Each structure stands twice: as C-alpha cells, then as structure tokens.
Amino acid sequence: MPYAYDDQNIFAKILRGEIPNKTVMETEHTLAFEDIRPQAPNHVLVIPKGRYVCFDDFAANASDAEIVDFHRTAAAICAGLGIAPGDGGGGYRTISNAGEAGVQEVPHYHLHILGGRPLGRMLARAD
Ligand code: AMP
Numbered sequence: 636m637p638y639a640y641d642d643q644n645i646f647a648k649i650l651r652g653e654i655p656n657k658t659v660m661e662t663e664h665t666l667a668f669e670d671i672r673p674q675a676p677n678h679v680l681v682i683p684k685g686r687y688v689c690f691d692d693f694a695a696n697a698s699d700a701e702i703v704d705f706h707r708t709a710a711a712i713c714a715g716l717g718i719a720p721g722d723g724g725g726g727y728r729t730i731s732n733a734g735e736a737g738v739q740e741v742p743h744y745h746l747h748i749l750g751g752r753p754l755g756r757m758l759a760r761a762d
Contacts, residue, residue: 640686646743650684660712664704667712676751677716677727681709687744689733709746718750728754 641647649656649668656668659679670678683705687693694702709729710719718724727750732739 640688641742642686644741644743646680646682646741646745647686650682660708660715662704662708664701665708667708670747674747675749675754677718677749679712679716679748681705681712681746681748683744688742689737689739689744690731691733693744705746709748712748713750716748716750724750726750726754728757 645654648654650666656666659667659669661667664684665681666684667679667681670680683693683697683701685693685697685701687697693705697705713719713724713727714722716724716727718727720726727748730747730749731737731745732747
C-alpha cells in the first residue's frame, strides 16, 4: 500500500500537540513551523493538517480547499519572510522530498521553504 499513513510520524505528533513546534503560520487546513535543523537562515516546513504521505498523495486525494489553502499559506510565508522575488525579495527554494529515492525522512507531506542566502545549484551530481 503506497499511501499507508503512519499516525506515529513526528509531524502527526506535532499536529496532535504531543511535541512542540515553532509555529510560523496556521490556517484551517495548514500548519507551518520552523525546521528543527535549519539548512538556511529561513527554513520553514509547511504541512497539511490532513493525513497525506507525500506530494502525489496530497495532489490526488486532498480537497480543493486544502490544496488552495496549502499553497496560499506557503506563498504568504514567503511574502512574510521578505524572500518572494515578486515583492522584491532575494528568492527562495521550495523542496518536497518523496519516498526512498527522494530521501523523505518524515512520511507526512511537507514543503520545505528555504531562503535568506544564495542556495546554490539545485542538485549536485552524484556520479
Ligand atoms: P524530509 O527529509 O523532507 O522528510 O525532511 C524532514 C524535515 O523535518 C528535516 O528537515 C528535519 O530537520 C525536520 N524535522 C524533524 N523533526 C522535526 C521537528 N520535531 N520539528 C521541526 N522539524 C523537524
């Protein structure tokens, strides 16, 4: 079952209030908080409150309201951090790791927002 959701994953525990987080923004369907091991001066994780494993699960199975809310929240965070190019910011990168090849550590869909410094090329060649 590719989309078996594990209720014991760490982001499910954050959503249930069982472990703390540094919340950046919260809406009806979406929670955003600071990554515990930031890779850049700005490193925010955006997660849906629903039980979705990864991007394709979310895109296929979430409601339109959840999908719109998720993306508008992520964009509002970029604007709030002052990193959105459309607002004169220096730019950012969004990353969503999925599955084994994508090296997804936490099996609850999340978008990384990274910014605040030049981020370099997207991927280094492994070969
Ligand atoms: P990924 O490899 O895309 O699944 O990324 C998971 C991210 O979750 C990593 O960047 C971790 O630093 C972050 N993370 C893990 N546990 C926590 C936590 N309790 N609070 C905030 N971020 C976390």
